[in-house]
Amino acid sequence: MSALRILVPVKRVIDYAVKPRVNKAQTGVETAGVKHSMNPFDELSVEESVRIREKKSAPGGVEDICVISAGPPKAQDVLRTAMAMGADRAIHVDVKEGEDLEPLTVAKLLRKAVEAEKSNLVILGKQSIDDDANQTGQMLAGLLGWPQATQASSVQFGEGDSVSVTKEVDGGVETVRAKLPMVVTTDLRLNEPRYASLPNIMKAKKKKLDKKTLADFGVTNERRLKVLKVTEPAPRQGGGKVDDVDGLVSKLKELGAI
Structure with a gap:
C-alpha cells in the first residue's frame, strides 16, 4: 500500500x-452573533484520519x-481546530x-483539490447538520470515478x-471492501473526537494555512x-384529558377520528 495522502473537508x-x-427576511436561519463550530460529522473525519x-x-x-473548508474568513477557526486535533495543514x-x-459545487471544488493535492483517500462527514443534504461524498466519488463507502462506523486497512x-x-x-483511491463518509459511531489541548492549539497557529478562491480551482x-x-x-397543539372511556370516544367522534 502506498502512503496515504488524506484530504478531509470540514x-x-x-x-x-x-x-x-x-x-x-425568512431567507434562512439567523447567523449573526450565533455560536459556530465544526460540523460534528467532520470532527469524526478529522479524528479518524x-x-x-x-x-x-x-x-x-x-x-x-x-x-x-470553503466559507468566509471565520471558517479558518474550524481549520485551526482541525490542525490542533492533528491535521498537518489546511486550505481555506x-x-x-x-x-x-x-x-455539486462543493464536489467539483473537492475534485480539483484532490487532483492538486494528489490525495488518495478522502474522508468527510456523511452530511452537514445545517442542510442535511448527504450528497457531497457521493457526488465527489462520481466525479473522480472512485469507489465510495458511506456512513462508516469502522474503517480497516487490509493487504495491498x-x-x-x-x-x-x-x-x-x-x-x-474497495481499493484506494476512494471516498469514505463518516457516521456518528465511528469514533469519539478528541478535545484539542492548549499546547496543540498553540502549535496549530504555526501550521500552514493556504488561502484560495473558487477561481483558483477553476x-x-x-x-x-x-x-x-x-x-x-407550526407550534404543536396542547393535549387534552378525558375522564373515562366514554369521554374518549366522544372526543374522537368530535375530531372525526371515528
Whole structure:
C-alpha cells in the first residue's frame, strides 16, 4: 500500500447545541452573533484520519493530512481546530458570508483539490447538520470515478490497497471492501473526537494555512436551487384529558377520528 495522502473537508456550521432561528427576511436561519463550530460529522473525519496515523493501521503509513473548508474568513477557526486535533495543514477557500455552495459545487471544488493535492483517500462527514443534504461524498466519488463507502462506523486497512468499511444498516451491519483511491463518509459511531489541548492549539497557529478562491480551482458558484421562503414549524397543539372511556370516544367522534 502506498502512503496515504488524506484530504478531509470540514464545514463551519451553527453549533449543534444552539437552537436555530429563522431570520426576519425568512431567507434562512439567523447567523449573526450565533455560536459556530465544526460540523460534528467532520470532527469524526478529522479524528479518524489522525487515528489512522497514530495507530499505524495503514501499511503504507500516512504521508499527509490536509483539511479544506470553503466559507468566509471565520471558517479558518474550524481549520485551526482541525490542525490542533492533528491535521498537518489546511486550505481555506474564501466564499462570502451567506453565499452558500450547493453540494455539486462543493464536489467539483473537492475534485480539483484532490487532483492538486494528489490525495488518495478522502474522508468527510456523511452530511452537514445545517442542510442535511448527504450528497457531497457521493457526488465527489462520481466525479473522480472512485469507489465510495458511506456512513462508516469502522474503517480497516487490509493487504495491498484494500480498505474494508463497515456501516450500520437496519437489522445489522454491512461491510464493503474497495481499493484506494476512494471516498469514505463518516457516521456518528465511528469514533469519539478528541478535545484539542492548549499546547496543540498553540502549535496549530504555526501550521500552514493556504488561502484560495473558487477561481483558483477553476470553479464557479452555479446555483441551481432558489430558496423561496424559510419559516418556523407550526407550534404543536396542547393535549387534552378525558375522564373515562366514554369521554374518549366522544372526543374522537368530535375530531372525526371515528
